[in-house]
Every structure is written in C-alpha cells, then in structure tokens.
C-alpha cells in the first residue's frame with residue numbers, strides 16, 4: 001500500500017513538472033511568434049498623407065480654421081502612435097507646404113500636388129497609404145468620420161473597413177465606408193484609403209476637430225485600424 005502511495009506521489013510530481021515545462025514552452029512559443037510579427041511589422045512602411053497644405057488650405061469651419069492644419073496635426077499624432085508599434089512611417093508633408101513643384105506645363109497645380117504625394121509613397125515602397133482630410137457639406141447636419149476606399153481594390157476596402165470599425169468606437173454615430181473616386185487612392189500599385197475625419201461644416205464636428213483630446217482619439221483609431229490591417233496581412237492576429 002505504502003509503495004503504491006509513493007509511486008502515485010512520484011507520478012504526481014512528474015505530471016506537475018511536465019505541466020510546468022509545457023507551460024514554459026507554450027509561453028516561449030507565443031513570445032517568439034509575437035516578436036517575429038512585430039519584427040516584420042518594423043519592415044513595413046506606412047505613408048500618411050495630410051491633405052492640402054501651403055497655398056491650399058482645403059475647406060474651413062465658420063471660424064476660419066483651415067482643414068490643412070487639422071489634417072497635419074492628426075497625421076503627426078498617427079505617426080507617433082504607429083512608430084510606437086515599430087512601423088516605419090513616411091509623411092507626404094510634415095509641415096505647412098504643398099507638393100506641387102513649379103513647372104511650366106499643362107498639368108494643373110492640384111494634380112501636380114497629388115502626383116508629388118503618390119511619388120513619395122511609391123518611392124518609400126509603402127505597404128499602404130492613408131490620406132487624412134476633413135469634409136464639408138451644404139447640409140450642415142452631416143457629421144462624423146467616413147473612410148473612402150478604391151472600389152477596384154479589395155485590400156483598400158479591407159483597410160477602410162478596419163479603420164472605420166475603430167473610428168466608430170470613438171464617434172457618436174457609427175459611419176459606413178464608401179467607395180471614393182479620389183485620385184490619390186486610385187493608384188494600382190498602392191493600397192490607399194482616404195479618411196474624412198469629420199465635417200467642418202457641422203458646428204459640433206468643427207468644435208471637436210479643434211480639440212486635442214478628440215484629435216488624439218481619431219489618431220488612435222486610425223493607427224489601430226492600420227495596425228490591424230498590417231498584422232492581418234502578415235498572417236497574425238484577427
């Protein structure tokens with residue numbers, strides 16, 4: 001009887017030791033997988049494009065606050081948050097300037113400016129491009145953030161959906177992604193989306209878009225969406 005008891009105790013100890021060893025092995029595996037993905041994440045470049053700049057102020061609210069400044073402030077916040085996750089970030093502009101070099105020719109300033117932004121994103125071999133804008137409408141009741149995607153690109157639609165999901169967590173009313181014909185996201189070689197962070201024509205949105213706290217929330221949502229898209233594309237997460 002005593003012998004059986006001793007054997008049982010030993011067996012029990014073996015099982016405990018084995019369980020601990022498996023536990024440690026499992027933890028190491030998880031750690032390795034995460035490090036591997038985060039390591040690959042560091043090889044990805046995301047291009048952020050704060051819309052307008054320089055002579056082009058974009059739209060404005062009733063107080064005269066220009067879209068170009070809000071776009072840039074939010075983009076700089078998104079950059080900071082993405083960099084904290086190890087992603088490389090390129091900005092098409094990091095100050096108040098446009099990207100239309102003065103060239104005599106038939107191409108208009110606006111088109112040259114957009115081409116300059118696309119050229120930067122392509123030169124950086126960007127995994128994706130996120131253009132940041134504020135919307136305006138004659139209907140002052142329209143409000144909230146909407147992400148536009150290239151309807152010819154599945155990856156653009158997927159990225160838009162993930163960013164919209166995150167934005168819907170920080171705004172009063174959930175919005176839906178929409179196909180957009182913007183030149184900047186119609187590039188075949190580039191997965192691009194255009195985020196309209198809110199309506200400057202709506203008094204409520206206009207006030208919120210001036211607040212550092214709300215800008216931070218929007219930036220957090222955009223970067224979370226981008227990170228989810230990157231991790232998913234790398235075959236981890238979701």
Ligand SMILES: [Zn+2]
Pocket residue numbers: 051052058059067133134
């Ligand atoms: Zn704009």
